[in-house]
Amino acid sequence: MCLGIPGEVVELLTDQPDLAQVEVSGVRRAINIALLEEEGVAPGDWILIHVGFALSKIDEAEARAAMEFLEQMGAAYDDEIDALKESGDG
Amino acid sequence: MRYVDEYRDAGKARALAARIAELCDPGRTYTFMEVCGGHTHTIYKHGIEDHLPDNVRLVHGPGCPVCVIPMGRVDDALHIAGQPDVIMTSFGDMMRVPGGSASFLDAKAAGADIRMVYSPLDALKIARRNPGRRVVFMAIGFETTTPSTAMTVLRAADEGLDNFSVFCNHVTIIPAIKAILDSPDLRLDGFIGPGHVSTVIGCRPYEFIAAEYGRPLVVAGFEPLDILQSIHLLLTQLAENRVAVENQYGRVVPWDGNGKALRVLSQVMEVRPHFEWRGLGFISHSALRLREAYAAYDAERLFDLPGVRVADPKSCQCGEVLKGVLKPWQCKVFGTACTPETPIGTCMVSSEGACAAYYNFGRFDRAGVREAIRS
Numbered sequence: 044m045c046l047g048i049p050g051e052v053v054e055l056l057t058d059q060p061d062l063a064q065v066e067v068s069g070v071r072r073a074i075n076i077a078l079l080e081e082e083g084v085a086p087g088d089w090i091l092i093h094v095g096f097a098l099s100k101i102d103e104a105e106a107r108a109a110m111e112f113l114e115q116m117g118a119a120y121d122d123e124i125d126a127l128k129e130s131g132d133g
Numbered sequence: 134m135r136y137v138d139e140y141r142d143a144g145k146a147r148a149l150a151a152r153i154a155e156l157c158d159p160g161r162t163y164t165f166m167e168v169c170g171g172h173t174h175t176i177y178k179h180g181i182e183d184h185l186p187d188n189v190r191l192v193h194g195p196g197c198p199v200c201v202i203p204m205g206r207v208d209d210a211l212h213i214a215g216q217p218d219v220i221m222t223s224f225g226d227m228m229r230v231p232g233g234s235a236s237f238l239d240a241k242a243a244g245a246d247i248r249m250v251y252s253p254l255d256a257l258k259i260a261r262r263n264p265g266r267r268v269v270f271m272a273i274g275f276e277t278t279t280p281s282t283a284m285t286v287l288r289a290a291d292e293g294l295d296n297f298s299v300f301c302n303h304v305t306i307i308p309a310i311k312a313i314l315d316s317p318d319l320r321l322d323g324f325i326g327p328g329h330v331s332t333v334i335g336c337r338p339y340e341f342i343a344a345e346y347g348r349p350l351v352v353a354g355f356e357p358l359d360i361l362q363s364i365h366l367l368l369t370q371l372a373e374n375r376v377a378v379e380n381q382y383g384r385v386v387p388w389d390g391n392g393k394a395l396r397v398l399s400q401v402m403e404v405r406p407h408f409e410w411r412g413l414g415f416i417s418h419s420a421l422r423l424r425e426a427y428a429a430y431d432a433e434r435l436f437d438l439p440g441v442r443v444a445d446p447k448s449c450q451c452g453e454v455l456k457g458v459l460k461p462w463q464c465k466v467f468g469t470a471c472t473p474e475t476p477i478g479t480c481m482v483s484s485e486g487a488c489a490a491y492y493n494f495g496r497f498d499r500a501g502v503r504e505a506i507r508s
């Protein structure tokens with residue numbers, strides 16, 4: 044829960060400015076990007092997602108490292124990533 | 134995973150380990166606390182301690198949000214979940230945390246409607262779909278998850294949802310660090326600062342640790358090399374006789390944190406006068422509750438809570454583990470009565486808990502042998 048899951052922003056949703064389509068571990072889902080309002084988010088950006096919200100922008104290398112870290116955490120984070128994939132679009 | 138060669142950049146790790154050894158004064162010991170459970174995980178997974186000189190000790194801190202929830206709050210949540218029209222929701226990590234008599238999982242098995250959610254927004258969605266039920270989100274976590282809860286409350290208010298509320302158990306990291314610094318049990322020489330909490334609060338809130346307590350803190354990333362580099366930065370400061378807050382994880386953590394997240398958080402929540410932490414007791418100004426303006430979304434005001442304080446089980450030594458006084462395997466029930474399947478204490482529940490990290494990586498045997506040889 045404390046460790047973020049990395050994702051790549053695919054598309055901003057113009058009708059819902061708080062949300063972006065983000066590709067996370069091979070699956071697309073909507074992520075709330077309102078907390079990154081000041082930094083600004085664009086397609087192609089990588090973000091770190093905590094419980095459905097993007098909290099920080101990262102680069103691609105960091106995203107890869109974060110994903111590997113989560114993978115080696117084992118079952119607990121497999122569950123978290125599965126939960127993220129299933130969780131709806133808010 | 135046990136050897137430096139298996140690190141992503143073995144050469145760099147070896148060079149760092151050598152520089153760390155050079156920086157150490159053999160005539161003294163260095164005790165550093167890693168505050169965050171994610172760091173504890175890296176340290177045991179990669180056997181970081183095996184690559185440090187014997188006089189550098191790492192102790193684990195209180196930075197696992199599940200580990201610090203006191204039993205009385207679990208019981209309060211179960212009381213809410215027991216109301217016939219309630220759907221209780223929380224993160225998966227919460228499900229096995231023992232309360233005074235039961236966990237969420239036990240209560241669910243006994244018929245309570247308790248659902249695991251990935252995000253507080255999912256709890257909101259359940260509320261929208263079940264207008265006849267009251268949906269409560271048991272909110273836990275440090276500043277990494279708090280802004281998400283605050284945003285969800287704002288969203289509920291925007292939509293005018295009247296069947297959604299939050300049972301707020303959010304805690305704040307700074308008072309916990311201060312309580313540890315004030316505790317006479319342990320002398321620390323520095324801190325490996327939490328990575329993701331700091332994306333929200335930034336690095337400034339730690340400055341009192343250097344200014345008032347004369348201890349260095351380095352905010353660190355989660356790779357083995359990040360941890361080694363942070364230890365190197367801490368030792369460099371000590372060798373040069375200076376103490377400061379430094380940011381090793383600048384690639385993710387901005388020095389000033391996330392301004393929007395901090396604003397939303399203080400719009401929706403305020404500091405409680407005190408809050409009980411499992412194993413650590415009551416800590417002043419260490420947790421958050423919803424502001425009066427959001428009373429309609431505050432489960433604590435909507436439900437009549439028993440609010441009974443439940444003492445930790447006698448056999449449980451989580452408090453000592455959370456303060457870094459005991460290593461997990463030194464707890465009398467570690468790995469016997471207390472395992473991840475049947476946790477007695479909370480440090481065994483979450484993958485970010487120190488006891489679970491030791492248990493899962495089989496580090497306790499070696500640590501025990503090493504300690505036995507030393508003592």
Ligand code: SF4
Nearest residue numbers: 451464471478481488
């Ligand atoms: S072994 Fe169990 S009871 Fe002992 S400190 Fe760890 S979690 Fe607590």
